Amino acid sequence: MGNIKVGLLGFGTVGSGVYEIIENYQERLESLLGKKVDLAGILVNDITKERGIAPEILVTTDFDEILAIPDLDVVIEAIVGIEPGYTYLSKAIDKGCHIITANKELFAHKGRELKQQAQAKNVEISYEASVAGGVPVIGTLHQLLQVNSVVKIEAILNGTSNYILSEIRNERTAFLDALQSAQTKGYAEADPSNDVDGYDAFYKIVILTELLFGQRPEWKWIERKGIRDISLNHIQLAESFGFRLKHVASLVYKDGALKIDVEPKVVSEDHPLYSVEGVDNAVVITGDLVGQLKLQGPGAGKLPTASAIIEDLVNVFNSVHHSPVVKEVKLLHDVDEQEQTWFVIGNSTDQFEGITLFEESIMDHHDRVTGRLIQATGREIKKLKAKDNDLTVYPFSGTPAQPVKKAFATA
C-alpha cells in the first residue's frame, strides 16, 4: 500500500509547525500508521518567499494544483477566514479527501455544512486544533459524550484576552497598556478586535455547541461581550472581594434548553477558572455522571496547535470515528426570569437605592467606586441599568463568602 498523501493549505505559524512535525517525526508516524506520511503539496500566497521547504514538495499558490495531486488522501487547512478556506475544503471533500482544519472562524460558520458533506462522501473531518489549540478538548468531549450528557461548559478560550486581564491586575495598568504589552509579546495582532471583542472565543463556543448538540446555535442566542470596557478599578474592586474578572465563554444546557454567553465574569477563588492566568486556555466541563472536569493548557502557539493537527491525522487513519450527536435544543426563553448572582459596580452608594445591600459590599477609597453582589433576574438587572446607565453589571460565578440577598426584595 502507498504512502498517506497530505496537502497542506497555508504556511503561517500553524502550517509551518505541521510541516516541521511531519518532516521530523516520519519514523514515529510510520510506526503509528503503518505507512509513510508524504507531505505532497503546500498552498502558499506568495511563491517568491524563501521558506526552506524541501525541494521535492510542490509549493504553489494555485489550490487546483494541490487538488490535482494523484491519490491525495487528506487536506490540512491552516489559513484564516471563511473564504477561500470553505471553497477549498468543500472541493477537497468532493474529491474524497479527509479534512483536518484549525480554522475556527471557518468551522464556526460552515462546520455544519462541511460535516454533512463529509458524511455524504464518507470521509473524516477533524478539528481538534480549532478550539483551545493544544488542549485536547474535542477528543475529551467525544470521549465523555459516550456516556455523559454535558450540562455545562465554562471556558477561557482566548489566551490574548486572558493575558491582558492578568496583566492589568498584576501591573496595575490600563487596558490599552496591557494590550500593547500583549502586542509587543506577539500575543495580540495589530488589529486585536478578533481577540478582545470576543469573536475568537465566540467562534470556539459555537464549535463546541455544535459538537455537543449536533446543530449550530442561532447566533442571536449568544450574548457576546469583549474586555475593552474593563477598567483597573473594576478589577481592583473585584479583587477586594477576593474575586477575579475573567473573560468566560459559557454554555448551560437545562431542560432541553440552551444558554450561551461570551462575556467578562466575576469569579470567586474557588472557581476553577480563577487560577487560569496568562495566555493559557482552560475548559471546565460538567457531565451528568463524571461531574466537573478541567482541562488547561496552551490555547495557541506553533507546535501545540500543530501537535493537535497531527493527532487528528493519526486518528483519521487509525479510524477513530465518532458518531455525530443530534439533540433537540431551544433557546432558554425565560432567561430574563432566571435568578442569578451579579456583581454590580457603581460610583456612589445612592445608585444602589432599592437594592438590598450585600454585607460584603465595600467602598474603594481611591475613587469612590463601590460594588455589590446581588441576587436578581436578568429582567431586574435590565430595569436597573435603564434607570442608571453608569452602573456596570457582571455575572458572578463561584461561591460568595456568605449567602447573597435577593435584590429589590421589598422595593
Next chain:
Amino acid sequence: MGNIKVGLLGFGTVGSGVYEIIENYQERLESLLGKKVDLAGILVNDITKERGIAPEILVTTDFDEILAIPDLDVVIEAIVGIEPGYTYLSKAIDKGCHIITANKELFAHKGRELKQQAQAKNVEISYEASVAGGVPVIGTLHQLLQVNSVVKIEAILNGTSNYILSEIRNERTAFLDALQSAQTKGYAEADPSNDVDGYDAFYKIVILTELLFGQRPEWKWIERKGIRDISLNHIQLAESFGFRLKHVASLVYKDGALKIDVEPKVVSEDHPLYSVEGVDNAVVITGDLVGQLKLQGPGAGKLPTASAIIEDLVNVFNSVHHSPVVKEVKLLHDVDEQEQTWFVIGNSTDQFEGITLFEESIMDHHDRVTGRLIQATGREIKKLKAKDNDLTVYPFSGTPAQPVKKAFATA
C-alpha cells in the same frame, strides 16, 4: 448480531455504579454500539445480601459461573487487591474476553502480564478508571503520545491525601484530626495506610509509567513517602513563603533515563498543582510539542469512576485501539548529583550553618520553626540530614520569588 454480553466482577461502590449506568443508559449505549449491552452476570462475595439487582441477571459468588456464560464478550473488574482479580482476568482473557479494570493495585503489579496475554489472545484491555477515576488521563496520554514524547508528569493522584492536606491548612488542625474528618466524610478508610502512606498514588504512577514507556519500572527506582509526618507547622511555614505542601507523584524522563517519586512537595503559587484542593485529582503532563497540559477532576466516586469504565466499554467495541509503546529506559543513576531546589525546615537557625541563606527565609515566631529554600544536589542533602536528623527536607517545585542561592557554595 447478538448483544454485547458483559460480566461484572464486584458490586461495591464502583461495581454498583457500572450496573446503574448500564441499566439506565441502554438506549444511548445501543445507539453508540449498534448492539444492546447485556449485563449477564455479577460476581459478589455475599449472595444473601439484598442489592436490588434485576432478577434476570445471574448473581453468583462463583467466578466459573460468570466465565461459563455463553458468548461472554467482556469482563469488567471492580474488586480490590491483586488476587483473586488477577486469576479471574487471566482466565477471562484465555477464554477470549475483553478486559476492563478499575483495580490500580492489580494493574500496577500485573498490568504488563495482562497486556501481553491480551495481545497474544487478540483481545482489548482497558484501564482508564484505574488512574484518577473520572479524569480521562489514560485516553489523553494515548492521544498525545501519537506525536508527543511525554517528558514530565506531576500529579495529585490520591484525593484522600489531598483532602487531608487542605484540611490541615484550612482548619489549622493536626494530621490525625484531618484524617478523622476524612474518615467521617467517607473519603478515607478505617485503615488509611493505602492513601496516606502513598501506596495508592504509587500504583497509579507505576501504571502511567508503563503506559508511557512500555515497561514496568523497577520499584526500587521509586521513592515513596506519605503524608503522616507533615505537621501544621510545616504547612504554615510553607504558607508564610506563599507556598503549599502537596502530595505529588512525579515522573521525569531525560536523556533516556527515568526518575519517579511519590512524596510531599512544596509548590509555589504559580505551580499548576497549587490550586488543586480537596478530594480532586490533577495530572500535569508536559509533552515535547504540546507543552504543559493540566487535567483536573474527581479522582474517585461511584459515577465518575463507572463513567470511565463505560467509556472504555464503548471504545473497546468501537475498536479504538492504541499501539503499545516500548522505549528503552534506565534509572537516573546520577540522581544524587542532580542539582535542584529544596525547602529545608529546622528548629533553629544554627542548624543551617554552612548553608547559604536564602533571603526569603523566615522565622515562625510561634515555635521557632524556620525554613530555607536552597539549591543543592541530592547527595548534599543526604550529608546535611546525616549531620542533623532534625532537619526536614522537601523537594520544591515552581518559581521562588527570587533566585535560590547554591547551598554549601564555599562551605
